Amino acid sequence: xxxxxxGIDLGTTSIIIATEEQGVVFSQPSVGAVDTRTNSIIAVxxxxxxxxxxxxxxxxxxRPLRDGIIQDHRMTNELIVRFxxxxxxxxxxxxxxxxxxxxxxxxxxxDAVVESVLAAGARQVFLVDEPVAAALxxxxxxxxxxxxxxxxxxxxxxxxxxxSMGGRVRAASVxxxxxxxxxxxxxxxxxxxxxxxxxxxxxxLKKQVACCTASEFEGVMEIRGHSxxxxxxxRQLIYTRDLxxxxxxxxxxxxxxAHNVLESTPPELAADVAQSGILLTGGxxxxxxxxxxxAGELHVDVTIAxxxxxxxxxxxxxxxxxGKYLTAGFRDATPKIWHSRLQSARDPxxx
Ligand SMILES: Nc1ncnc2c1ncn2[C@@H]1O[C@H](COP(=O)(O)OP(=O)(O)O)[C@@H](O)[C@H]1O
Ligand SMILES: [Mg+2]
Numbered sequence: 001x002x003x004x005x006x007g008i009d010l011g012t013t014s015i016i017i018a019t020e021e022q023g024v025v026f027s028q029p030s031v032g033a034v035d036t037r038t039n040s041i042i043a044v045x046x047x048x049x050x051x052x053x054x055x056x057x058x059x060x061x062x063r064p065l066r067d068g069i070i071q072d073h074r075m076t077n078e079l080i081v082r083f084x085x086x087x088x089x090x091x092x093x094x095x096x097x098x099x100x101x102x103x104x105x106x107x108x109x110x111d112a113v114v115e116s117v118l119a120a121g122a123r124q125v126f127l128v129d130e131p132v133a134a135a136l137x138x139x140x141x142x143x144x145x146x147x148x149x150x151x152x153x154x155x156x157x158x159x160x161x162x163x164s165m166g167g168r169v170r171a172a173s174v175x176x177x178x179x180x181x182x183x184x185x186x187x188x189x190x191x192x193x194x195x196x197x198x199x200x201x202x203x204x205l206k207k208q209v210a211c212c213t214a215s216e217f218e219g220v221m222e223i224r225g226h227s228x229x230x231x232x233x234x235r236q237l238i239y240t241r242d243l244x245x246x247x248x249x250x251x252x253x254x255x256x257x258a259h260n261v262l263e264s265t266p267p268e269l270a271a272d273v274a275q276s277g278i279l280l281t282g283g284x285x286x287x288x289x290x291x292x293x294x295a296g297e298l299h300v301d302v303t304i305a306x307x308x309x310x311x312x313x314x315x316x317x318x319x320x321x322x323g324k325y326l327t328a329g330f331r332d333a334t335p336k337i338w339h340s341r342l343q344s345a346r347d348p349x350x351x
Contacts, residue, residue, distance in 0.1 A: 006087060007098045007317030008080070009133070009310075010113065012065050013155035013178065013283065015079060016313035017087050020321060024310045026087050032075040034060045041078050053198050066156055069105060070112045077116045084120040094123035098323075098330075100133040100316040103159050103171040114333045128319040129168055129329030130312060131161030134281040136322060137315025138305035142166055147269030148276060151258060151294075152312060153177050153284030158254050162265045162273060166326040170265050174257040176250055178284040181206050184246045189223065193236050197225040206287065210243045212251050213289035213296070251290060255297040262298070277301030281311040 009016040010030070017026040028045030035042045036058050043051065052061050064072035064079065088095045097117050101110060110127055117125045131150045135142045142148065142163050152159045155178040161171040186202040189195055197205075201223050211217040219240045227234035258278070262270055278300055280291055285308045295302040305311045323330050 004088075004094075005096050005098075005317070005320045006084070007100070007128075007133070007313055007315070007319065008084075008117070009100055009313035009316055010065060010076075010080075011154055011312075012063065012157070014309075015083055016310060017083060018310070018313040018317040020317045024313055026083060027310070027313075028079075028083060030063060030065050030079060032062050032064060032079060034062060034075070036060055041075065044079055044082055053200065069102065069109050070116065073112060073116070076112075077119055080116045081120040084117075084122070088121070094121050096124045096126070096320060097122040098126040098128050098133075098316050098320050100128050100130045100312055100319075102130050102157060102173055103161060103168065104157075104173040110333065114335070118334075124332065124334045126320065126323065127331055127333045128316055128326070129161070129171070130159050131168060131171060132163060132166075132326060132329040133315035133319055134159075134305070134312045135163050135279065135315065136318045137311035137313070138279055138281060140279065142326075146276070147265065147272035149258075149262070149273045149278045149300075151254070151278055151280050151285070153254070153280065153282040153287075153290075155179050155283065158257065158282075158284065160258050160261045162261060162269055163329075164269055164272075166322075166329075168329050169269060170261050172257050172261050174253060176253045176257075177282070178203075178206075178287075180250055181210070181247060181284070181287060184250050185210060185243060188243065188246045189225070189236070189238065190228075192242070193234075194228040195223070195225040195234050195236055196228065197223055201225065205238055205243070206247075209238055209240050210247050211240050211288040212244075212247050212293035214241075214244055216289045216292065247287070248293065251287075251293050252297070255294060258294065258298055262300075274300055277303055279303055279305055281305045281308045283309045 007018045015030045018024045029049040031048040033043040033048040062075050064075035070076045114125045134152045135150045147164045149162050158177045159173045161168045182202040209219045209221045291302045
């Protein structure tokens with residue numbers, strides 16, 4: 001397979017690679033495992049994810065990205081290099097790569113992303129704002145002089161933006177997303193039943209049982225954990241109604257952030273959003289009842305994008321050909337020195 005233009009969604013939960021022609025071509029958890037005795041990386045992606053909670057003490061399981069920002073450079077480099085090489089087998093024709101980044105990224109953090117992608121063999125690197133990529137991936141016509149609002153709820157953060165004429169007009173990011181819902185569910189079970197559950201059980205509870213809107217769904221799941229009272233393994237049935245309160249409390253923080261963005265949006269664009277509604281993307285948007293909860297609180301229609309998990313990756317790939325009409329939130333981040341190298345490679349007599 002030869003891929004010369006690819007888009008990378010560098011998510012806290014997964015790294016997803018897409019091309020404009022083929023859609024998603026690669027998806028793996030953004031996780032790696034290090035053997036601390038030798039300081040070597042022994043597994044990445046799915047293989048490392050399977051080790052969580054089951055590895056001996058000398059193995060460190062690392063999630064190197066937090067809210068789309070690199071926390072562990074070596075591991076992020078390793079993941080990007082391995083994953084890009086898996087997609088782009090051709091070592092001669094190097095790919096042009098677009099990477100989506102969170103709206104709150106700083107210059108230094110963006111440089112770190114660019115460095116990692118260049119180390120993976122990219123010919124040129126473009127950075128695109130995550131909400132712009134999300135809107136493109138959902139097929140919105142973001143070129144039009146019309147406001148549209150996108151809320152991308154990932155694992156680590158929720159990115160909110162109002163976009164018009166190919167650029168973002170207002171944006172905000174809150175550290176409340178999928179992982180925060182898992183944590184609040186685990187905390188609830190611990191406080192109510194004195195049972196400690198692992199992150200995987202908490203995530204399963206969120207997907208199977210939790211719901212943000214009362215009376216929209218009623219489910220139950222048996223969880224197994226460690227009882228603090230008996231110090232032994234314990235089981236407990238958890239019902240949807242048990243989880244309304246903690247889940248709604250967190251969802252209210254997303255509502256507050258979206259409210260602030262809407263409040264500061266120029267009136268014409270806010271009127272567009274009121275008419276066309278809000279689009280949700282990202283895996284976190286699949287939390288049951290969340291869309292209707294947001295709609296009820298913000299008094300605006302809220303729709304979940306088709307295929308919300310892969311939407312950003314598809315939009316990131318699409319940004320490479322759409323780049324010419326994106327006014328903001330898309331830029332060629334290839335360092336100048338790299339450009340001049342490219343130039344002299346094309347024209348050996350240029351200097
Ligand atoms: N059916 C579902 N219901 C609720 N949450 C879900 C569902 N499927 C995935 N998620 C959550 O989506 C989050 C990952 O979303 P994703 O967009 O891939 O994140 P990121 O961009 O941070 O990599 C995780 O917290 C995961 O638990
Ligand atoms: Mg994401």
